[in-house]
Each structure stands twice: as structure tokens, then as C-alpha cells.
Amino acid sequence: MSQNMKNMTRHPPVRVIAIxxxxxxGKSTLAxxxxxRLSPGLAAELCYLGQSSGRLGEWISRLPLIGAPFGRYLLNSAGRVHQRPASPPGNIAALAIFLLSCxxxxxxxxxLHKAHxxxxxITxxxxxxxxxxxxVDGPQLARAQGGNRWIKALRRREQALYRWMASYPPLLLLRLDIDEQTAHQRKPDHDIAALREKISVIPRLNFNGATIIDLKGQEPASRVLDASLQAVRLSLSLPPSVD
Known part of the structure; x- marks a missing residue:
């Protein structure tokens, strides 16, 4: 663990079941x-915490005159950081990445407001x-080093945003493990290198000391759901009948 992680602030767990x-x-199916299953007896809501690059692209595309081409340029530039992590992004690409993190x-x-x-x-x-x-739901600008003062400032600010978010661990984190072949069979349109990276990195994350339950994503969805419900009931101290 890095020194920054050792010194990271940690708030009490928030009323969140993260997946x-x-x-x-099977994250979306489980969520x-x-x-x-929980909403009839509890005030439970679904929350998507991805960076939503598609929605940002749609918003930019609606801008007059420059919208569509500029939106495509920003998102393509941001995506190239994955292919060239050793090279810092340009100013515009760095801004696009930072806006996604914002x-x-x-x-x-x-x-957090709803949880409080x-x-x-359920995220x-x-x-x-x-x-x-x-x-892997981490700061994107940190993948590359160097760059001018503007890019370095955005990188520091983005890392601060992620440290702040990570300082609020969920009450329970359900981590779905899956093998590369099954993941690619289910998502054949996804880049195999991206799937391989996620499968390699996500099991090593500790999410700032969150309580983590590892589940097998290859198993039938009903079995994964039942195991998850049992873990959620224990975390919330709920009787078996509340689901």
C-alpha cells in the first residue's frame, strides 16, 4: 500500500452497499x-457511480456548432490515455478527463446526501x-506522468477528489470475481485488454478498509443474489424476513 493510502482519511462507513x-x-443484474428484493421493506435506491463518459459526450454533442465533433474529440482523446499511459495527455484531453472525474x-x-x-x-x-x-474506478490522469503545469495541477486535483471519495467506505462491498473467458463471452464487444486489466487489479483493492465479500460471478444470478442478500442482512442487522 502506498504512503498516501496509509495516511488517507477514513470516515465511518456510509449506508451504501457497493458492487x-x-x-x-453481473454487477448491474445484482444491483x-x-x-x-430490499425496497419493499427499506428505502433502497440504485445508484450508478461510473464516470458516465457517454452522458458527458451526449451533453457536449448538443452544444451548437462545435458540439458533436468536439464531443467525439474529447472522449477519443481521453480514451487514448489507456493506450499511451507513459505519455501525458494534451491540455484538452486532460480537461475532458478531469471533467469526467468531477x-x-x-x-x-x-x-452521500441520500445515505445521510x-x-x-445500492451502487x-x-x-x-x-x-x-x-x-478500475480510479483517477485517470494518474496513469501518466509529466506534462505541463496545467496538466500536473489537474492531476493533483483529480487525485484529491478520489482520495476524498475513497475516505467514505461503503458499509459493505460485494466484489464479483470472474475469469477472462467468461467475461469476454458475456461482453464480446469489450476490449479483451480492458477486461484483463480489471480482472487483475480489482481483486487487489481494499477500498480503504471496507468490509468486502467476494462472490463468484460465474455462478447463476439467483445464487449470487441470495448470498448477497444474506451478507446485506448481516451488515444491516436485519431479520431474515426483511427482503
Missing amino acids: TGCDGA SGLVN WRTVKFRRM RGVLL DRYPQAEAPGFR
């Missing part, structure tokens, strides 16, 4: 299943500050 794992592991922070603040009001949030993904890269 992480590689694409194809929806938990909300459906939007994730906005969603995280909304989640007593709502149980698809959860930000972390241990490993860089949007693929």
Missing part, C-alpha cells in the same frame, strides 16, 4: 436484484484511490 467487478461479472464526484455527493438521510444506496461501481485508471 464492483469486471464488466460481465437491480438487491433493490427489488461529474463522478457530483454523483458521489448526491449519494437514511436511504440505503454499481465505487470510486477508489489505490490504483489509477477509469477502468
Whole structure:
């Protein structure tokens, strides 16, 4: 663990059940299943905490005149950081990456507000500050070193945002493990290198000391849901009948 992680602030766990794992592991299916089973007896809501690059691209594309081409340029430039991690991004690409992280922070603040009001949030993904890269829900600008003062300032600010989000660990984190072949069969349109990176990195993350339950994403969805419900009931001290 890095020195920054050792010294990171840690708030008490928030009323959140987070779900992480590689694409194809069944995060969305499990999240929806938990909300459906828990909501009749609890105020439970689904919350997506990915960086939502698609939504940002849609918003930029609606801008007059420069919208569509500029939106495509920003997102393509941001995506190239994955392919060339040793080279710092350009100024515009760095800004696009930073804006995506800012939007994730906005969603995280909304989640905290609801959790503090007593709502149980079931989140698809959860930000972390241990490993860089949007693929594993970490700070993207930290994948590359160097750059001018503007880029270095954005990198420091983005890392601060992720350290702040990671300082609020979830009450329970359900981590879905899956093998590369199964993940690619379920998500054939996804880049195999991206899937391989997630499968390699996510099991090593500790999410700032969160309570983690590892589940097998290859198993039938009903079995994964039942095991998850049992873990959630224990975390919330709920009787078996509340689901």
C-alpha cells in the first residue's frame, strides 16, 4: 500500500452497499436484484457511480456548432490515455478527463446526501484511490506522468477528489470475481485488454478498509443474489424476513 493510502482519511462507513467487478461479472443484474428484493421493506435506491463518459459526450454533442465533433474529440482523446499511459495527455484531453472525474464526484455527493438521510444506496461501481485508471474506478490522469503545469495541477486535483471519495467506505462491498473467458463471452464487444486489466487489479483493492465479500460471478444470478442478500442482512442487522 502506498504512503498516501496509509495516511488517507477514513470516515465511518456510509449506508451504501457497493458492487464492483469486471464488466460481465453481473454487477448491474445484482444491483437491480438487491433493490427489488430490499425496497419493499427499506428505502433502497440504485445508484450508478461510473464516470458516465457517454452522458458527458451526449451533453457536449448538443452544444451548437462545435458540439458533436468536439464531443467525439474529447472522449477519443481521453480514451487514448489507456493506450499511451507513459505519455501525458494534451491540455484538452486532460480537461475532458478531469471533467469526467468531477461529474463522478457530483454523483458521489448526491449519494452521500441520500445515505445521510437514511436511504440505503445500492451502487454499481465505487470510486477508489489505490490504483489509477477509469477502468478500475480510479483517477485517470494518474496513469501518466509529466506534462505541463496545467496538466500536473489537474492531476493533483483529480487525485484529491478520489482520495476524498475513497475516505467514505461503503458499509459493505460485494466484489464479483470472474475469469477472462467468461467475461469476454458475456461482453464480446469489450476490449479483451480492458477486461484483463480489471480482472487483475480489482481483486487487489481494499477500498480503504471496507468490509468486502467476494462472490463468484460465474455462478447463476439467483445464487449470487441470495448470498448477497444474506451478507446485506448481516451488515444491516436485519431479520431474515426483511427482503
